[in-house]
Amino acid sequence: MADDRDAAVEVLAARAAEADAADPLAHLRDQFDLDEEVVYLDGNSLGALPTSVPGRLREVVEQEWGRGLIRSWRGAGWWDAPERVGDRIAPLVGAAPGQIVVGDSTSVNVFRLTVAGLRAAAERDPRRTELLVDETTFPTDGYLARSAAQLTGAPLVPCHPSDLSRRLGDRTGLVLLNHVDYRTGELWDLPTLTAAARDAGALTLWDLSHSAGALPVGLDQAGVDLAVGCGYKYLNGGPGAPAFCYVRADLQERLDQPLTGWCSHADPFGMEPDYRAASGATRFRTGTPEILSLLSLDAALDVWAGVDLTEVRRKSLALTGFFVSCLDVLAPAGSFRLLTPRADERRGSQVALECDDARAVMAALEAQGVIGDHRPPNVCRFGFAPLYTRFVDALTAADALSTRLRARDGVGPA
CATH class of the missing domain: 3.40.640.10 (Type I PLP-dependent aspartate aminotransferase-like (Major domain))
Known part of the structure; x- marks a missing residue:
């Protein structure tokens, strides 16, 4: 059984690697300050930090406010x-x-x-x-x-x-x-x-x-x-x-x-x-x-700058669809109920599912470095920000979630 699961993960990993290699938006991830030890799937609540922000804020605080003072309302375009x-x-x-x-x-x-x-x-x-x-x-x-x-x-x-x-x-x-x-x-x-x-x-x-x-x-x-x-x-x-x-x-x-x-x-x-x-x-x-x-x-x-929203939408649908397909393969049957529509035209850029003990499930994932969020009573939400989320992130999160669900249901190790 474990061998079958390992083989499934290997196939999904190959799909994720292929999708990431072909992603026309992949270069944009470098414009965000991301912890590579963390899979961040909560950009639908708080987006990641763009690398352009700290330096600009420093300029605003130290120069425009610090030196320009009230003159910056006009002089700096405030x-x-x-x-x-x-x-x-x-x-x-x-x-x-x-x-x-x-x-x-x-x-x-x-x-x-x-x-x-x-x-x-x-x-x-x-x-x-x-x-x-x-x-x-x-x-x-x-x-x-x-x-x-x-x-x-x-x-x-x-x-x-x-x-x-x-x-x-x-x-x-x-x-x-x-x-x-x-x-x-x-x-x-x-x-x-x-x-x-x-x-x-x-x-x-x-x-x-x-x-x-x-x-x-x-x-x-x-x-x-x-x-x-x-x-x-x-x-x-x-x-x-x-x-x-x-x-x-x-x-x-x-x-x-x-x-x-x-x-x-x-x-x-x-x-x-x-x-x-x-x-x-x-x-x-x-x-x-x-x-x-x-x-x-x-x-x-x-x-x-220069981002094509059509590509953003295409990647969003591919990411969310891939995440759901990973759960379909890896999670125990009946361990969750998908709340997000499977049809592309009815899906935003997040995946929500309902499961028992959702708060504890999400806390366990966060302890493993997979960050989504919980909505009472038993909803787990995963937000996919196409500018910086990778397909490998989707697989990592799905694997961690399915492992947790299997352990909860007594069908696999925690």
Whole structure:
């Protein structure tokens, strides 16, 4: 039995080596500071450190802040960084320049655009007051949706993405959806669901936290109205990196954003007592930019120069598919339940599975240098960041996981 397993691992290792040798993105791994003793499969929670970041942060701290002091707001381009970095993110999510601004957290941006979207929908058609919310959403989106609904008086309607078309109606004002289910890794059809909402007369707000930087998004092409995204997952901006928000160009002057801070004023240094909104994406800023974390994200984006998102998606699907096939071969039958869809068109860039004692399983893997994460009660998640994850990493993780499951079930050594 052990001989059969060893032979299977040998075959899978040959497949992994062949795939890594042919990988057109393999050279990008050298642009990340990675511990070669660790298999890191949690880039869907916190991306790895790009080698471009430490030196840039040192320059910002020691020169721009240390020597330039307040002059750096203009002299070093700090003041315009939210829009400039937004324009760097734009190609990664399929947006033209001038539609993305970077700042605050994903949570703040979800609240900002939910309230703004509800107000805009009701202004266009007073009947459209309902807020449809993805019932599988990341919890904070749900919390903020309830707060936004209370603030605006909007009825809150939970809706599974697969049931959206049936739930849309002439009272629907805004639909808040996640592009990728954070728990299962299921990818929802953004163009189709956006079109369904548009045809029903509703606006769409997409949370791209688990897709931006992992796969092509195509915001402009799909006609998405609003979107938010995370800077510290697949974009590798570092812990607490600011998020981004996207507002389609033709909507920008129509939206009345609720967080009217001084940085979104038409003349922020005029110190006027009354608020006048800035034009363009700038009107979706609020307070003073988080310069250190913002410029860390800016430096992290250097790794994307010349990267073809089609290749990123191709590798993501190959990695996740290979990982699942390794588990199919190596893990005991019935030892886990795959939550992530096997079909390529329905899979993001993570693999989630359900198994007994998932917390203990993931703790044991981490002790062996394989880092994924656990979601209660019994979900194990493995995120595959195509810029730096290798096929050999996928096999190492699958081998370690299957060995742990075999030991737990009493069918092999720990």
